Amino acid sequence: xxxxAGGIGFGLFGGxxxxxxxxxxxxxxxxxxxxxxxxxxxEWFGGNxxxxxxxxxxxxxxxKHRPTIGIKEKDLLKIDAHIGWHRSMTGMKQLYDxxxxxxxxxxGYDQPSFSHFTSISFWHTGAPNSGNEYGWIGRTAAAIDxxxxxxxxxxxxxxSQTLAVKAEKHVPLVFIDPTRFQRGVFAQEKPVxxxxxxxxxxxxDAHKYVQEVTRSAAQASEVVRAAxxxxxGKDNPDLRLLDxxxxxxxxxxxxxxxxxxxxxxxxxxxxxxxxxxxxxRQLLYxxxxxxxxxxxxxxxxxxxxxxxxxxxxxxxRVPENTSLGTDHGTAQVNFVIGNAVKGGxxxxxxxxxxxxxxxxxxxTTDFRQVYASLIQNWMGADATRVLGQSFPAMGLFRA
Amino acid sequence: xxxxxxWSPGPPAWKDDLTPMGAADWNYDRAAHLLTHAGFGGTPxxxxxxxxxxxxxxxxxxxxxENIPNPKMQPFVESGLWDPxxxxxxxxxxxxxxxxxxxxxxxxxxNKPAGNRPVQPASDRFFYWLRATMLxxxxxxxxxxxxxxxxxxxxxxxxxxxxxxxxATHENKVRDYRKMLQQVDLFERGATGNLRDLTIxxxxxxxxLYFLDAQYNVKGAPNENFAREVMELFTMGVGNYTEKDVRxxxxxxxxxxxxxxxxxxxxxxxxxxxxTFLGRTGPFDGVDVLKIVFEQPVTADYLAGKVYRFxxxxxxxxxxRKKLGAVLRSHDYEVKPxxxxxxxSKDFYSQASYGGHIKGPVEHMVAMMKHLGVESIPGxxxxxxxxxAMGQNLLNPPSVAGWAGGKAWITPGLLIARGNxxxxxxxxxxxxxxxxxxxxxxxxxxxxxxxxxxxxxxxxAVNDPSNMSAFDRVALERDERFNTRISGYTGWEQAARKLxxxxxxxxxxxxxxxxVESGAKTTGDAVDYLTWRLLRIPAAPEMRxxxxxxxxxxxxTDSIDRARTYLEDPLRMTAHLVMSTPEYQIV
Numbered sequence: 002x003x004x005x006a007g008g009i010g011f012g013l014f015g016g017x018x019x020x021x022x023x024x025x026x027x028x029x030x031x032x033x034x035x036x037x038x039x040x041x042x043x044e045w046f047g048g049n050x051x052x053x054x055x056x057x058x059x060x061x062x063x064x065k066h067r068p069t070i071g072i073k074e075k076d077l078l079k080i081d082a083h084i085g086w087h088r089s090m091t092g093m094k095q096l097y098d099x100x101x102x103x104x105x106x107x108x109g110y111d112q113p114s115f116s117h118f119t120s121i122s123f124w125h126t127g128a129p130n131s132g133n134e135y136g137w138i139g140r141t142a143a144a145i146d147x148x149x150x151x152x153x154x155x156x157x158x159x160x161s162q163t164l165a166v167k168a169e170k171h172v173p174l175v176f177i178d179p180t181r182f183q184r185g186v187f188a189q190e191k192p193v194x195x196x197x198x199x200x201x202x203x204x205x206d207a208h209k210y211v212q213e214v215t216r217s218a219a220q221a222s223e224v225v226r227a228a229x230x231x232x233x234g235k236d237n238p239d240l241r242l243l244d245x246x247x248x249x250x251x252x253x254x255x256x257x258x259x260x261x262x263x264x265x266x267x268x269x270x271x272x273x274x275x276x277x278x279x280x281x282r283q284l285l286y287x288x289x290x291x292x293x294x295x296x297x298x299x300x301x302x303x304x305x306x307x308x309x310x311x312x313x314x315x316x317x318r319v320p321e322n323t324s325l326g327t328d329h330g331t332a333q334v335n336f337v338i339g340n341a342v343k344g345g346x347x348x349x350x351x352x353x354x355x356x357x358x359x360x361x362x363x364x365t366t367d368f369r370q371v372y373a374s375l376i377q378n379w380m381g382a383d384a385t386r387v388l389g390q391s392f393p394a395m396g397l398f399r400a
Numbered sequence: 401x402x403x404x405x406x407w408s409p410g411p412p413a414w415k416d417d418l419t420p421m422g423a424a425d426w427n428y429d430r431a432a433h434l435l436t437h438a439g440f441g442g443t444p445x446x447x448x449x450x451x452x453x454x455x456x457x458x459x460x461x462x463x464x465x466e467n468i469p470n471p472k473m474q475p476f477v478e479s480g481l482w483d484p485x486x487x488x489x490x491x492x493x494x495x496x497x498x499x500x501x502x503x504x505x506x507x508x509x510x511n512k513p514a515g516n517r518p519v520q521p522a523s524d525r526f527f528y529w530l531r532a533t534m535l536x537x538x539x540x541x542x543x544x545x546x547x548x549x550x551x552x553x554x555x556x557x558x559x560x561x562x563x564x565x566x567x568a569t570h571e572n573k574v575r576d577y578r579k580m581l582q583q584v585d586l587f588e589r590g591a592t593g594n595l596r597d598l599t600i601x602x603x604x605x606x607x608x609l610y611f612l613d614a615q616y617n618v619k620g621a622p623n624e625n626f627a628r629e630v631m632e633l634f635t636m637g638v639g640n641y642t643e644k645d646v647r648x649x650x651x652x653x654x655x656x657x658x659x660x661x662x663x664x665x666x667x668x669x670x671x672x673x674x675x676t677f678l679g680r681t682g683p684f685d686g687v688d689v690l691k692i693v694f695e696q697p698v699t700a701d702y703l704a705g706k707v708y709r710f711x712x713x714x715x716x717x718x719x720x721r722k723k724l725g726a727v728l729r730s731h732d733y734e735v736k737p738x739x740x741x742x743x744x745s746k747d748f749y750s751q752a753s754y755g756g757h758i759k760g761p762v763e764h765m766v767a768m769m770k771h772l773g774v775e776s777i778p779g780x781x782x783x784x785x786x787x788x789a790m791g792q793n794l795l796n797p798p799s800v801a802g803w804a805g806g807k808a809w810i811t812p813g814l815l816i817a818r819g820n821x822x823x824x825x826x827x828x829x830x831x832x833x834x835x836x837x838x839x840x841x842x843x844x845x846x847x848x849x850x851x852x853x854x855x856x857x858x859x860x861a862v863n864d865p866s867n868m869s870a871f872d873r874v875a876l877e878r879d880e881r882f883n884t885r886i887s888g889y890t891g892w893e894q895a896a897r898k899l900x901x902x903x904x905x906x907x908x909x910x911x912x913x914x915x916v917e918s919g920a921k922t923t924g925d926a927v928d929y930l931t932w933r934l935l936r937i938p939a940a941p942e943m944r945x946x947x948x949x950x951x952x953x954x955x956x957t958d959s960i961d962r963a964r965t966y967l968e969d970p971l972r973m974t975a976h977l978v979m980s981t982p983e984y985q986i987v
Contacts, residue, residue: 204937218813359643
């Protein structure tokens with residue numbers, strides 16, 4: 002394990018950057034917010050069917066609601082006498098058996114929206130039925146680095162910037178394809194291009210924005226590309242990390258990024274129709290990707306420093322519809338994964354009998370409780386400041 | 401260079417003012433602004449023509465285009481990939497092979513009566529169509545882009561592009577290029593017509609019906625997908641209806657379905673009972689509820705705001721949105737009067753509307769051709785690959801919400817891609833280019849192994865079986881009667897045999913001729929000409945100086961006359977630099 006990553010090094014000296022710190026103001030500041038700790042948010046957009054992910058097979062009501070698409074007990078990877086993993090999720094189950102996965106059931110918020118876009122915007126801003134100009138990850142960055150001077154504190158692996166990472170001072174590094182993240186220039190053009198990027202007074206807001214992104218692109222593209230070209234995992238055809246491979250590459254390259262946000266593209270969890278086959282496949286890909294990612298973290302020697310958080314924008318309706326699928330719902334299952342996580346079951350499992358809002362689950366845990374735990378107990382930042390109010394921590398991490 | 405009218409944004413006080421600009425305030429620069437926003441920009445000759453017309457005639461000629469001949473518009477030429485046995489194409493590979501297992505045949509192919517992998521033909525057939533429709537859709541996108549470039553009705557194409565992103569469906573799910581083509585035609589015909597009519601036609605369009613699961617919306621078991629999106633995204637916006645309205649609306653659409661390319665209603669599956677929807681009660685069907693939706697004032701505000709943001713600038717005040725909504729409503733949702741009002745208004749020519757819009761990738765690519773005087777979209781670089789790299793895959797918007805647009809078009813990665821695509825157009829990599837239509841991507845290795853004599857099992861084996869993921873284990877389990885990995889490769893091969901190749905020519909233009917004909921004597925003149933022609937925000941002095949010294953150094957002289965015989969590539973590099981600036985991304 003390089004630099005004795007995790008347990009030993011980071012408490013006092015924050016010594017995981019490329020250059021070891023001495024104990025100066027900067028490293029003290031870093032130490033207070035747990036320098037070296039990384040949060041990766043893996044967003045499963047589309048509305049994941051939590052009841053067919055962590056399946057309450059011990060509850061006969063489940064099969065009453067889902068006579069056709071309910072997953073049979075024999076097909077599950079059992080957790081206890083009541084619930085089991087969907088059988089595609091062998092990778093996640095393995096991590097769970099090793100005590101590294103917190104399963105949080107019944108996560109949601111009051112007065113839930115059934116719109117993909119509205120609900121995900123609530124999750125992105127951490128402000129349900131309200132709003133915030135900046136995202137919760139962007140505000141967490143501000144709580145970690147007040148001055149906004151740290152470069153590349155946030156990475157967003159996406160083809161467009163996710164609202165969750167929008168920040169007041171930090172410019173999130175947004176990219177999707179590292180091999181294309183490079184200015185193609187002829188040698189003689191290079192010095193001129195840099196001069197052209199030097200600012201002029203913007204004519205308006207859109208112009209100002211493009212100028213800022215131009216500066217961010219100039220400083221980031223070279224390092225991202227270098228990290229990708231050196232990344233060993235990309236040569237392993239048996240690793241299917243989805244877009245988590247870019248995160249692994251940057252972590253291997255010792256990027257200063259503390260907050261990674263990876264939204265899964267394509268609404269593949271939106272299973273209105275004949276959901277069994279696509280949902281099986283989707284969980285398979287995601288579970289394999291997460292297991293592969295932590296395998297990579299182990300190889301790189303950073304498994305102790307990385308925590309992943311998985312959520313969707315909502316769960317799905319409890320009864321199946323007549324198209325062998327499910328419609329938009331409310332409470333969902335979340336996962337928090339990593340060596341530092343105290344594995345186990347969290348939250349109150351939603352009640353399948355007392356449904357609300359037209360056949361929906363009543364949520365039992367406000368998602369901002371999970372956010373607060375991640376911000377405060379993992380990232381060492383002030384969760385109350387980020388979320389605008391105080392939420393009880395959930396004790397998701399080992400002491 | 402008569403056209404060197406200075407940059408002419410109107411006064412800030414014109415913002416939000418919908419009264420028409422005075423005829424005397426019309427000039428070349430404002431004509432350029434008009435053609436850029438209403439269409440895809442133009443050559444200096446096209447802009448001059450509008451400038452000569454005066455404001456009112458110029459705007460009317462763009463909006464009332466029906467009688468203007470449009471000789472270059474040609475129908476799409478199909479490769480002939482589809483046949484009727486593909487009707488009712490299965491939704492997934494498991495469904496395709498299960499059907500074959502049960503019926504002995506599927507999608508027009510028989511199972512093998514004996515021997516290895518008896519269901520392989522069905523699996524191959526499934527992947528054949530998956531690849532075929534994807535490849536043909538790329539051709540549809542390329543064909544459409546050429547229409548945008550070559551049309552004499554730029555507003556028609558610009559608005560069709562808007563409606564494609566607004567009523568978004570993607571081929572990835574629809575899996576039938578013919579339905580996508582049908583939709584492009586619908587958006588073109590309805591581009592500037594009545595929005596109620598267009599929305600009803602969209603609701604009855606097979607691609608949309610399939611995309612939002614209409615075939616599963618039946619009496620007694622409504623599927624809400626379409627009902628929700630039609631209100632949230634297509635007409636009213638979230639927060640203007642209740643969950644009950646969604647459910648009632650879904651009931652009204654029950655029984656709507658399609659057969660091949662035709663809309664149909666199954667009376668037996670339609671719920672004819674009374675519904676209470678947005679405060680009205682009656683035995684409504686889909687058309688009835690859409691008519692009620694269009695009686696809501698928020699619908700006009702929502703749609704007018706969408707048109708404005710697409711054409712003019714990314715941000716607009718709630719007050720302006722209401723004013724625009726009132727225009728649309730007072731004309732019973734006819735689009736042309738709204739366009740006329742927007743494009744003639746002081747607001748449109750105000751400072752706020754100059755440089756307030758980030759070009760979308762397709763718009764950007766077509767505008768680039770206009771700026772360079774190119775007459776057909778080049779084959780190198782590939783059009784679709786280029787716009788995908790910049791964040792927009794035509795006929796495949798990312799979700800039913802379409803493209804977010806505005807600032808979402810620009811990230812560090814996408815911005816860099818814009819500069820790179822500009823270089824690929826200006827200085828194309830003709831010898832390094834590979835046609836992606838004839839590469840099976842990661843499946844190429846299977847083809848190589850099979851042609852090298854590997855058995856199917858060996859050709860498709862993972863490299864390190866000890867590290868096998870759940871994916872591979874499941875694949876193995878399911879591969880006993882067919883091998884899907886081979887099908888992925890074979891399907892591509894079979895589709896590519898029939899596919900009409902895309903021409904792979906470089907963009908045709910001559911910067912030397914343009915610069916020389918502009919009367920440029922010095923490298924300074926040449927840079928002034930190029931920046932004037934390409935940019936809608938004037939070049940800052942530092943930018944001009946950097947470009948002039950670059951061009952002078954490349955030419956070895958500041959005399960255009962002296963360097964006349966070897967001007968072209970240095971001019972192209974200069975244009976590449978201009979197109980890489982923040983200023984070029986904005987209009």
